[in-house]
Amino acid sequence: MSRAASIKDVANHAQVAVGTVSNVLNNPDRVSKRTKDRVLQAIDELGFVRNDAARQLRAGHSRTIGVVVLDVGNPFFTSLVRAAEDAAAVNGSAVLLGDSGHDANRESHYIDLFQEQRVQGLLISPVGDVADRLEALRQRGVPTVLVDRLADEDRFSSVSVDDDAGGYLAARHLLDLGRRKLAFVGGPLSIRQVSDRLAGARRAVAEVDGAALEVLDSDGQSVLAGRGVGNSLMERGAGNMPDGIFCANDLLALGVMQSLTMMNGVRIPDDVALIGYDDIDFAVSAVVPLSSIRQPTDAIGRTAIELLTEELDAQHPRHRAVVFTPELVVRQSTAGVEATP
Amino acid sequence: MSRAASIKDVANHAQVAVGTVSNVLNNPDRVSKRTKDRVLQAIDELGFVRNDAARQLRAGHSRTIGVVVLDVGNPFFTSLVRAAEDAAAVNGSAVLLGDSGHDANRESHYIDLFQEQRVQGLLISPVGDVADRLEALRQRGVPTVLVDRLADEDRFSSVSVDDDAGGYLAARHLLDLGRRKLAFVGGPLSIRQVSDRLAGARRAVAEVDGAALEVLDSDGQSVLAGRGVGNSLMERGAGNMPDGIFCANDLLALGVMQSLTMMNGVRIPDDVALIGYDDIDFAVSAVVPLSSIRQPTDAIGRTAIELLTEELDAQHPRHRAVVFTPELVVRQSTAGVEATP
DNA sequence: TCGTAACAATGAAACGATTCAAAGGCGAGA
DNA sequence: TCTCGCCTTTGAATCGTTTCATTGTTACGA
Numbered sequence: 001m002s003r004a005a006s007i008k009d010v011a012n013h014a015q016v017a018v019g020t021v022s023n024v025l026n027n028p029d030r031v032s033k034r035t036k037d038r039v040l041q042a043i044d045e046l047g048f049v050r051n052d053a054a055r056q057l058r059a060g061h062s063r064t065i066g067v068v069v070l071d072v073g074n075p076f077f078t079s080l081v082r083a084a085e086d087a088a089a090v091n092g093s094a095v096l097l098g099d100s101g102h103d104a105n106r107e108s109h110y111i112d113l114f115q116e117q118r119v120q121g122l123l124i125s126p127v128g129d130v131a132d133r134l135e136a137l138r139q140r141g142v143p144t145v146l147v148d149r150l151a152d153e154d155r156f157s158s159v160s161v162d163d164d165a166g167g168y169l170a171a172r173h174l175l176d177l178g179r180r181k182l183a184f185v186g187g188p189l190s191i192r193q194v195s196d197r198l199a200g201a202r203r204a205v206a207e208v209d210g211a212a213l214e215v216l217d218s219d220g221q222s223v224l225a226g227r228g229v230g231n232s233l234m235e236r237g238a239g240n241m242p243d244g245i246f247c248a249n250d251l252l253a254l255g256v257m258q259s260l261t262m263m264n265g266v267r268i269p270d271d272v273a274l275i276g277y278d279d280i281d282f283a284v285s286a287v288v289p290l291s292s293i294r295q296p297t298d299a300i301g302r303t304a305i306e307l308l309t310e311e312l313d314a315q316h317p318r319h320r321a322v323v324f325t326p327e328l329v330v331r332q333s334t335a336g337v338e339a340t341p
Numbered sequence: 342m343s344r345a346a347s348i349k350d351v352a353n354h355a356q357v358a359v360g361t362v363s364n365v366l367n368n369p370d371r372v373s374k375r376t377k378d379r380v381l382q383a384i385d386e387l388g389f390v391r392n393d394a395a396r397q398l399r400a401g402h403s404r405t406i407g408v409v410v411l412d413v414g415n416p417f418f419t420s421l422v423r424a425a426e427d428a429a430a431v432n433g434s435a436v437l438l439g440d441s442g443h444d445a446n447r448e449s450h451y452i453d454l455f456q457e458q459r460v461q462g463l464l465i466s467p468v469g470d471v472a473d474r475l476e477a478l479r480q481r482g483v484p485t486v487l488v489d490r491l492a493d494e495d496r497f498s499s500v501s502v503d504d505d506a507g508g509y510l511a512a513r514h515l516l517d518l519g520r521r522k523l524a525f526v527g528g529p530l531s532i533r534q535v536s537d538r539l540a541g542a543r544r545a546v547a548e549v550d551g552a553a554l555e556v557l558d559s560d561g562q563s564v565l566a567g568r569g570v571g572n573s574l575m576e577r578g579a580g581n582m583p584d585g586i587f588c589a590n591d592l593l594a595l596g597v598m599q600s601l602t603m604m605n606g607v608r609i610p611d612d613v614a615l616i617g618y619d620d621i622d623f624a625v626s627a628v629v630p631l632s633s634i635r636q637p638t639d640a641i642g643r644t645a646i647e648l649l650t651e652e653l654d655a656q657h658p659r660h661r662a663v664v665f666t667p668e669l670v671v672r673q674s675t676a677g678v679e680a681t682p
Numbered sequence: 683t684c685g686t687a688a689c690a691a692t693g694a695a696a697c698g699a700t701t702c703a704a705a706g707g708c709g710a711g712a
Numbered sequence: 713t714c715t716c717g718c719c720t721t722t723g724a725a726t727c728g729t730t731t732c733a734t735t736g737t738t739a740c741g742a
Contacts, residue, residue, distance in 0.1 A: 003401075004459070004481050006728055017692045022730055032690060047477060052457040053403065054728035057394040057697050060344075072423065078414055082440070094454060097438055099423070113435060116393040118345070136388060140345050223622060254626045281564060282623045285595045347698055358722045363700055373720065395698035398727050 005046040014042035025050065056118065061141075063093050065308065066114030068107055068124040069147075072099040074221070074251070075280040076297055077125070080147070083301025084123060091309060093120065102191070104128030115142070121308045123147050131155065143311035145304050149192060150321060157307040157319040159300050163193050166293045166326040167200025170246045170275045171213070173291070173328055175204060179244030179273055180211045185229050185256060186248025187217040194248045197277060201246055214242065218252055226255020234264045243272055250276035250283050250292055257286055257333070274333040289331035296324050346387040355383035366391065397459065402482075404434050406649065407455030409448055409465040410488075412562070413440040415592070416621040417638055418466070421488070424642025425464060432650060434461065443532070443562075445469030456483070462649045464488050468532075472496065484652035486645050490533060491662060498648040498660040500641050504534050507634045507667040508541025511587045511616045512554070514632070514669055516545060520585030520614055521552045526570050526597060527589025528558040535589045538618060542587055555583065559593055567596020575605045584613055585675075591617035591624050591633055598627055598674070615674040630672035637665050 011018045016039060023030050024039040031039070042048075056062040065088050069077040085095045096119065098110030107127045114122060115137065122137065122144040124130070134144040135155060144156055151158030174182055184201050186194040198215065205213040216233070218225040226247065233241065233256075247253035253276030260266035260274075268274050268288045276283060279294035303322050311317045352359045357376060364372050365380040372380070383389075397403040406429050410418040426436045437460065439451030448468045455463060456478065463478070463485040465471070475485040476496060485497055492499030515523055525542050527535040539556065546554040557574070559566040567588065574582065574597075588594035594617030601607035601615075609615050609629045617624060620635035644663050652658045 007730095008728075018729080019693065019731080020691055023691085026730075030690075035690080049453070049456045051398070051459060051728050053394045053398040053459060054697090055730075057392070057398050057699090057728080058730045060697070062394065073416075073419060075414075078419070082413065085440075099426075112390070115390045118392060118394060223626060254623070258626050282595070282626070285564065285599050285623070285627055348700095349698075359699080360701080360723065361721060364721085367700075371720075376720080392698055395727090396700080398698080398729090399700050401727070 004051070005048040006051070007048070009046055010039065010042045010048050013046060014039045061118050061120055064096055064117060064119045065093050065305070066096045066098065066110070066117070066119040066122045066124075068098040068100050068110045068114075068122070068126075070100055070102050070125050070127065071221070072097070074249075074278075075282075076148075076249075076278045076295065079297040080301040080304075083298040084305050085301075087302045087305035091305075100125075100127050102127055108133075111137075118142075121145070121312060123304050123308065125149055143308060143317075145308045145311070147300065147304050150323065151319070153319050153321050155319065157311060157317075158321045159304045159307065159324070160321070161295045161300070161324045161326050163196035163326075164200035164203070166277060166295075167197035167202075167246070168204045169200070169326065169328045170197070170277065170293055171201035171204035172207075173275060173330070173334060174244035174246060174273055175208050175211055177244070177269075177273055177334060179242075180208070181242045182211065182213045182244045182246065183216055183233075183242035184213055184246050184248070185216045185218050185226065185252050186221075187219065187225075189215075189217065197246075197248050218248075221249055221251055223251050223255040223258070226252035226257075227259045228255070230256040230259025231263070234259065234266075241266075241272060245272055245274045247274070247276045250278045250280045250290060252276065253290055253292070253333075254282065254286050257288060257290065261288065268333050269335055279329050283329075284331065286333070288333045291331045291334040292329050294327045294329050296326075299324060345392070346389040347392070348389070350387055351380065351383045351389050354387060355380045401459075402461055403459050405437055405458060405460045406434050406646070407437045407439065407451070407458070407460040407463045407465075409439040409441055409451045409455075409463070409467075411441055411443050411466050411468065413438070415562070415590075415619075416623075417489075417590075417619045417636065420638040421642040421645075424639040425646050426642075428643045428646035432646075441468050443468055449474075452478075459483075462486070462653060464645050464649065466490055484649060484658075486649045486652070488641065488645050491664065492660070494660050494662050496660065498652060498658075499662045500645045500648065500665070501662070502636045502641070502665045502667050504537035504667075505541035505544070507618060507636075508538035508543075508587070509545045510541070510667065510669045511538070511618065511634055512542035512545035513548075514616060514671070514675060515585035515587060515614055516549050516552055518585070518610075518614055518675060520583075521549075522583045523552065523554045523585045523587065524557055524574075524583035525554055525587050525589070526557045526559050526567065526593050527562075528560065528566075530556075530558065538587075538589050559589075562590055562592055564592050564596040564599070567593035567598075568600045569596070571597040571600025572604075575600065575607075582607075582613060586613055586615045588615070588617045591619045591621045591631060593617065594631055594633070594674075595623065595627050598629060598631065602629065610673065610675050620670050624670075625672065627674070629674045632672045632675040633670050635668045635670050637667075640665060 007018050007021045010021050021039055024036050088095050100107035104127045125147045146156050146158035150160045184198050189195045205211045216229050218229050275291040277293045279292040283290040283292045348359050348362045351362045362380055365377050429436050441448035445468045466488045487497050487499035489501055491501045525539050530536045546552045557570050559570050616632040618634045620633040624631040624633045
């Protein structure tokens with residue numbers, strides 16, 4: 001169990017100076033072919049691998065970007081992270097992934113960790129009130145781009161989707177089908193995305209005479225939570241059911257669907273039209289294929305890295321807020337009975 | 342944009358030696374309360390954060406474990422990684438996550454990266470033939486635990502699920518329902534998990550007179566790939582259809598289901614019984630709730646970290662191969678017509 | 683043949699935290 | 713008052729890499 005070879009070992013083995021070995025690795029054209037070959041052979045023979053810690057100690061920063069998401073289990077973020085990873089790789093950077101799980105403490109923990117790692121920058125979809133911490137980080141040359149969250153442009157760049165517009169789209173779609181007793185499922189409302197989607201839905205409902213929207217707070221964002229809401233909805237009896245349900249995300253919608261159709265025989269979309277949000281892969285393979293609002297996750301991830309790179313490169317960057325507009329995806333769960341032959 | 346504060350800055354600010362600051366951080370009880378308070382105040386005022394690069398340079402290793410999975414999009418791995426993360430956190434270690442995407446080059450790339458990072462150890466669910474590289478790493482004090490893959494115990498520890506037993510369970514279940522014309526969907530067969538599941542299925546089929554199993558190679562492991570297989574199955578016409586399909590994972594099964602039921606009106610389970618593998622969250626909310634084989638992902642992740650820790654602690658550890666047995670989960674997609682009233 | 687420019691290779695210094703042998707300070711007991 | 717021992721604090725050495733001013737070498741034109 002021998003210690004890992006260092007650049008010094010390589011230098012000795014190849015009979016050159018340490019600086020030369022370093023040049024072979026970082027400035028190959030400054031080194032003559034003869035020497036280079038000798039060094040490369042030594043590297044090979046010793047199985048030398050660069051020590052990144054020493055490297056970034058010298059450099060003062062790593063080649064790493066920290067990403068803190070709300071929930072890695074959520075396909076929206078999985079997809080986003082993957083796009084960010086690919087985009088970062090182009091610049092030779094790797095991604096460190098942290099999952100806050102909607103918990104401000106865990107979030108804070110990851111910011112600590114990433115700060116210790118001296119990440120180049122941060123992509124974060126914040127839970128708690130971390131603006132001041134991030135501001136302090138920025139002052140030290142570690143920029144942050146907020147993801148899935150519109151930022152105050154004076155302070156940070158951000159990439160987001162217009163959740164209000166998404167909520168409007170969803171509710172408007174239900175209203176266009178002739179539904180009037182709408183319900184919004186989502187929670188906790190303290191999450192900005194959730195409350196924005198609700199606000200958009202309210203806006204749409206306000207435009208239509210005789211339309212009403214009730215809010216059903218869910219305990220979390222999972223299929224299970226959705227099922228819970230569905231079950232409590234069923235307890236009301238058929239007369240008090242909404243005829244259109246908009247869920248703050250697809251997982252909730254799938255849970256609601258499960259509860260209504262499988263356990264209680266409610267027909268979707270005939271009795272109740274249902275629409276989710278995020279358009280995850282599984283939306284299409286639900287009991288009744290689920291209508292949803294699609295967010296351009298790839299573009300979000302890519303753009304986030306782009307904005308971060310801008311901030312890293314420029315001396316006094318202007319912060320930018322890029323807002324993507326989501327898109328309505330109609331499937332069977334809201335295929336209006338009118339539309340069905 | 343000031344440089345980040347170093348331990349030296351803290352020492353100056355608090356009027357103590359650098360060694361004292363280090364002691365405050367690492368051996369608080371060696372320092373008098375008076376001094377400690379002064380140092381802590383300085384740390385606070387300067388916003389000092391430990392530089393992990395310097396720390397691990399000195400230490401010779403990081404407090405990090407590298408994890409390379411086949412596909413982060415696959416909930417099996419997401420769940421496994423999360424469990425591993427939690428288990429590692431108990432030892433004060435963090436996890437670096439790499440996604441090989443079934444690509445030996447990407448896998449190799451991540452091993453390089455993690456080696457540069459001087460990870461303490463590696464959890465890997467290998468694609469290519471990396472045994473020799475991992476062996477070399479182990480010789481240098483960086484142990485590996487193979488995940489979801491039975492290892493040669495002479496060389497590595499491993500945590501796996503008995504895929505052969507799982508395949509047997511699935512096929513046996515279909516046979517018990519009276520199905521005789523079985524099909525196995527999965528690919529590429531070069532992936533050990535896939536071929537093991539197939540082998541188990543073959544074993545079950547061999548036990549029953551008049552039972553046959555055909556193999557349908559899928560192009561990947563996604564819902565889309567499954568849909569592709571389903572479509573090409575439909576082109577055969579009704580007479581040539583299998584009456585029981587076993588898919589190497591749930592994503593494939595959902596794709597097949599989609600193709601057969603939604604696009605082609607095949608009844609599941611009446612015409613064709615369908616079973617998947619992994620029992621992902623969405624299995625239960627598919628068009629027809631999907632029977633599956635459940636793997637204990639949490640236990641796998643936890644155990645993997647446990648084995649790794651053993652190898653790190655012991656001088657001459659004995660390698661262990663822990664094999665979990667999967668479990669049959671019956672849902673509607675194989676609820677035998679016999680069983681339905 | 684000499685001078686000079688272009689090119690190669692050198693090796694010491696620096697990055698920031700940890701470690702550890704050594705020094706300093708203090709009080710108690712002789 | 714002196715000594716011994718204990719507790720606290722010190723600061724130089726170390727980890728492995730990169731950088732850069734310096735030295736050494738070569739080739740070419742005058």
